[in-house]
Amino acid sequence: MTETLDRLRLSRLDDDDLELLLLVRHFELKLLELYGRGELNGTTHTCLGQEYVPVALRPLLGPDDHVFSNHRGHGHYLSAFRDPHGLLAEIMGREGAVCGGVGGSQHIHRDRYLSTGVQGESLPVAAGVALHLKRSEPGALACVYIGDGTWGEGAVYEALNLAALWELPLLLVVENNGIAQSTPTASHMAGTVGSRAAAFGIRHHLVVSGDVNEIRASLGPLVAEVRGSRPLVVEFVTHRLGPHSKGDDIRPAGAVRAARDNDWYDRYAHDHPDQFHRLDGLVRAEVQAIADEVAARPPARWEGA
Amino acid sequence: MRVAENLNAALHGLLDDDPTAYVLGEDITDPYGGAFKVTRGLSTRFPGRVIGTPISEGALTGVAAGLALTGNTAVAEIMFGDFVALAFDQLCNFASKSVSMYGRRLPLRMVVRCPTGGGRGYGPTHSQSLQKHFVGMPGLSLYEMSPFHDNRAVLGAMLERGEPCVFFEDKVLYTRQMDQVDPLFTVRRDGDLAVVELRDPGDRPDYVIIAPGGVAHRALAAMRSLLVEQEVSGRLLVPSRLYPLDVEALLPYLGEVVLVAEESTAGGTWGSEVAHLLHGRLWDRLRGPVRLVHSRASVIPTAAHLENEVLVGESTIHHAVREALRG
Numbered sequence: 001m002t003e004t005l006d007r008l009r010l011s012r013l014d015d016d017d018l019e020l021l022l023l024v025r026h027f028e029l030k031l032l033e034l035y036g037r038g039e040l041n042g043t044t045h046t047c048l049g050q051e052y053v054p055v056a057l058r059p060l061l062g063p064d065d066h067v068f069s070n071h072r073g074h075g076h077y078l079s080a081f082r083d084p085h086g087l088l089a090e091i092m093g094r095e096g097a098v099c100g101g102v103g104g105s106q107h108i109h110r111d112r113y114l115s116t117g118v119q120g121e122s123l124p125v126a127a128g129v130a131l132h133l134k135r136s137e138p139g140a141l142a143c144v145y146i147g148d149g150t151w152g153e154g155a156v157y158e159a160l161n162l163a164a165l166w167e168l169p170l171l172l173v174v175e176n177n178g179i180a181q182s183t184p185t186a187s188h189m190a191g192t193v194g195s196r197a198a199a200f201g202i203r204h205h206l207v208v209s210g211d212v213n214e215i216r217a218s219l220g221p222l223v224a225e226v227r228g229s230r231p232l233v234v235e236f237v238t239h240r241l242g243p244h245s246k247g248d249d250i251r252p253a254g255a256v257r258a259a260r261d262n263d264w265y266d267r268y269a270h271d272h273p274d275q276f277h278r279l280d281g282l283v284r285a286e287v288q289a290i291a292d293e294v295a296a297r298p299p300a301r302w303e304g305a
Numbered sequence: 306m307r308v309a310e311n312l313n314a315a316l317h318g319l320l321d322d323d324p325t326a327y328v329l330g331e332d333i334t335d336p337y338g339g340a341f342k343v344t345r346g347l348s349t350r351f352p353g354r355v356i357g358t359p360i361s362e363g364a365l366t367g368v369a370a371g372l373a374l375t376g377n378t379a380v381a382e383i384m385f386g387d388f389v390a391l392a393f394d395q396l397c398n399f400a401s402k403s404v405s406m407y408g409r410r411l412p413l414r415m416v417v418r419c420p421t422g423g424g425r426g427y428g429p430t431h432s433q434s435l436q437k438h439f440v441g442m443p444g445l446s447l448y449e450m451s452p453f454h455d456n457r458a459v460l461g462a463m464l465e466r467g468e469p470c471v472f473f474e475d476k477v478l479y480t481r482q483m484d485q486v487d488p489l490f491t492v493r494r495d496g497d498l499a500v501v502e503l504r505d506p507g508d509r510p511d512y513v514i515i516a517p518g519g520v521a522h523r524a525l526a527a528m529r530s531l532l533v534e535q536e537v538s539g540r541l542l543v544p545s546r547l548y549p550l551d552v553e554a555l556l557p558y559l560g561e562v563v564l565v566a567e568e569s570t571a572g573g574t575w576g577s578e579v580a581h582l583l584h585g586r587l588w589d590r591l592r593g594p595v596r597l598v599h600s601r602a603s604v605i606p607t608a609a610h611l612e613n614e615v616l617v618g619e620s621t622i623h624h625a626v627r628e629a630l631r632g
Contacts, residue, residue, distance in 0.1 A: 066375075097408065098408075099406075099407045099408035099409075100407075100408025100409065101408065102405070102406055102407065102408040103406055103407050103408060107402075107406050107407065108407070109403070109407035109411060114374075114403075114407075116398075116399060116402075116403075118394060118398045118399070121367065121394055121395060121398060121399050122399070123364075123367070124361075124363060124364040124365075124366070124367020124368055124370075124371070124395065125367045125368070125370050125371040125374065125395075125399060126371060127364065127367065127368050127371060128367060128368035128369060128370060128371020128372045128373075128374070128375075128379075129371040129372075129374060129375050130371070131368060131371070131372065132371065132372055132375040132376075132377060133375070135353075136375075142371075154363065155363050155364065155367065155394070158359070158361035158363055158364030158367075159364050159367070161359055161361065161364075162358070162359070162361070162364055162368065165359070302408065303409070
């Protein structure tokens with residue numbers, strides 16, 4: 001085990017990046033705890049294990065870019081805004097909720113950030129936004145996060161066709177965590193993401209690393225090309241630590257163990273223990289304080305449609 | 306001026322007046338100019354803002370939503386309205402919901418145009434009137450083209466709502482003249498409503514028909530034959546906006562006998578929604594329940610004689626009125 005970790009040693013992050021990673025991690029863990037106590041309504045999909053994806057992309061995206069997130073979007077939102085209060089209030093239906101408690105975990109809109117709960121449907125919308133950006137705000141892009149399971153939806157292909165045909169500044173980020181709810185990728189996808197992108201003449205970049213600094217360095221020039229209206233599919237080979245939503249994890253123990261072995265959290269604690277332990281406790285306490293404060297707020301009020 | 310020309314002029318006017326306006330659809334660019342020629346000339350005058358798309362109804366509707374999301378005005382054409390079923394997710398789960406599901410109103414200026422209806426032998430998947438499937442969706446408004454409503458004004462009204470609108474255009478209207486009625490009748494407008502009555506109405510009409518634009522001429526033909534053969538007089542109300550329906554605007558024109566006529570096939574129709582709304586307001590004044598007149602519960606056949614058996618026509622409306630008057 002130690003050998004494996006040594007071989008995959010992660011490079012040292014700025015405190016700021018590590019804090020953000022830890023914020024997302026402890027936010028998600030807190031959500032599962034709150035659900036377990038019956039304090040949250042509905043369902044949620046945590047991004048445990050995948051936090052590093054939006055954190056790596058964060059400085060590559062600017063305020064003029066549009067971001068489209070999906071059902072597993074807490075990390076995307078927190079990376080964009082660092083607003084755990086607003087997001088938790090949204091999920092808990094409390095005052096100060098970023099969308100008044102109407103959208104909940106999956107439906108968030110703020111500035112140029114939008115998430116929605118139906119797989120794949122935001123891709124055509126993002127193509128429309130990218131068309132606008134290309135015409136009116138050249139240099140800005142539309143970034144869409146999807147999972148491996150979303151490649152089963154036809155909307156993905158209709159939009160990829162348009163993105164290539166119209167040379168749109170569209171960045172498609174695929175968080176391929178190897179499982180769509182409970183169905184392994186091998187059971188739902190023929191061929192590969194890369195070959196599907198190639199069918200449209202769209203460049204595909206595979207990220208297997210979990211090292212934030214390394215990912216950024218490799219993606220920087222590619223994202224710059226997207227801004228020049230060359231669409232791109234970036235596929236992250238990543239791991240979902242937790243269940244799809246709450247109690248629906250039926251994976252064999254080996255699969256869960258493999259995800260844990262690849263978890264940046266343990267790896268980083270091992271590789272950079274001083275920095276990690278200095279910040280981990282602080283962020284954990286911060287999230288606890290946020291949860292206590294938000295839980296004490298009055299219910300969100302909706303002014304109506 | 307023909308209805309299609311009026312609509313074409315309306316789109317030219319929109320693109321002229323609104324530099325953020327886009328028109329999207331399959332085969333809409335010149336020289337073809339759209340399957341029904343409604344977009345003729347647009348791409349020549351406004352290259353770049355009139356965009357031919359692949360056969361991707363879901364994507365082109367989503368692109369329209371994305372353009373609307375970034376502050377533009379978007380008009381999307383679905384070549385045959387039947388295919389709007391392929392865009393249902395974009396309309397139902399994305400565009401209409403987005404207006405309100407983010408906790409505060411998110412205005413979207415977009416119109417999805419749907420050439421609709423039968424009578425031209427296009428068969429079961431190219432002849433339907435799908436209005437009923439879109440009734441009651443929060444954040445989505447439904448309009449229907451009519452020969453008595455100027456399309457520029459209707460387009461303006463739709464966009465002013467700041468929410469997605471579906472515009473149903475009965476294909477049989479495209480070649481008809483605007484505002485043309487039998488000399489027996491006269492048309493006037495009261496807000497959104499077109500009111501068609503006998504030129505010399507005399508007493509109160511014996512019955513009132515509510516019918517959207519595509520059925521209006523069939524209703525008028527029935528009204529003429531009922532007058533000539535039965536000596537009963539009617540009034541026709543043609544609303545431009547089907548949903549949400551402005552019931553208040555209808556009330557002053559209604560009497561004891563009311564019918565709703567539409568081309569939709571039977572079952573869960575727009576008319577049943579109208580009847581329900583009217584029963585709540587008029588129950589004590591009506592001689593009987595509001596009558597629904599629609600096409601048969603059937604697919605739309607291709608052969609002309611079979612199509613005629615299924616689709617609502619003059620005779621269906623004529624008989625429904627006679628039954629209603631008999632009580």
